[in-house]
Amino acid sequence: TQLLEQxxxxxxIQEGENLTVYCNSSSVxxxxxxxxxxxxxxxxxxxxxxxxxxxxxLKRLTFQFGDARKDSSLHITAAQPxxxxxxxxxxxxxxxxxxxxxxxxxxxxx
Amino acid sequence: xxxxxxxPRYLVIGTGKKITLExxxxxxxxxxxxxxxxxxxxxxxxxxxxxxNSTEKGDLSxxxxxxRIRTEHFPLTLESARPSHTSQYLCASSEGWTGKAKNxxxxxxxxxxxxx
Numbered sequence: 001t002q003l004l005e006q007x008x009x010x011x012x013i014q015e016g017e018n019l020t021v022y023c024n025s026s027s028v029x030x031x032x033x034x035x036x037x038x039x040x041x042x043x044x045x046x047x048x049x050x051x052x053x054x055x056x057x058l059k060r061l062t063f064q065f066g067d068a069r070k071d072s073s074l075h076i077t078a079a080q081p082x083x084x085x086x087x088x089x090x091x092x093x094x095x096x097x098x099x100x101x102x103x104x105x106x107x108x109x110x
Numbered sequence: 111x112x113x114x115x116x117x118p119r120y121l122v123i124g125t126g127k128k129i130t131l132e133x134x135x136x137x138x139x140x141x142x143x144x145x146x147x148x149x150x151x152x153x154x155x156x157x158x159x160x161x162x163n164s165t166e167k168g169d170l171s172x173x174x175x176x177x178r179i180r181t182e183h184f185p186l187t188l189e190s191a192r193p194s195h196t197s198q199y200l201c202a203s204s205e206g207w208t209g210k211a212k213n214x215x216x217x218x219x220x221x222x223x224x225x226x
Contacts (some may be wrong), residue, residue, distance in 0.1 A: 004152070035217075040119075041220070042116075042200050042220050043153075043200075043217050090215075092213050097158075098213055099152075100145075101152055
């Protein structure tokens, strides 16, 4: 199993602030996905990135894939309480399986 | 929106009981998966299936078993539950593994199992 490291593990910020979470691996990803999971629910896909250097925007969320395809970041601008959740990155390497990071728990205080 | 359903959502049972966790999807996906997730930990793949009559063990050893008799149905069974089986179990499905966007998985809401 490939190892994905996410940081930070926990993040608590005030509404309106910005935040960035990171996902790193020592191996090259074939593709990388970001999911958000709310308590008591399953993960929901936010975005998939496949090309080194790729940047995708989803409203206030910006996803970046590293040039070497070994790392990715998720940046949230002007966070809102509705952004609270567990953010998981998941990568595919040479095979069909998704390897998940342990996640970053984000809490946005009103 | 994903059409994948898990039942029950919550289950509290005594040691030694046999249980089956149900998972159904209406998207016609060939690939289905079971993950185990503990608080603060990553999802661990315990079983997957390529299609009907195909089942494989995942990366994390599990005493559970699965079956895939129909495309839409992928139940997980524990013959004799123990407290060490207490966890959240998530089912997922995907359309496939090829193509530019590989292996996008759609998850059910999960079953939280507590074995006393």
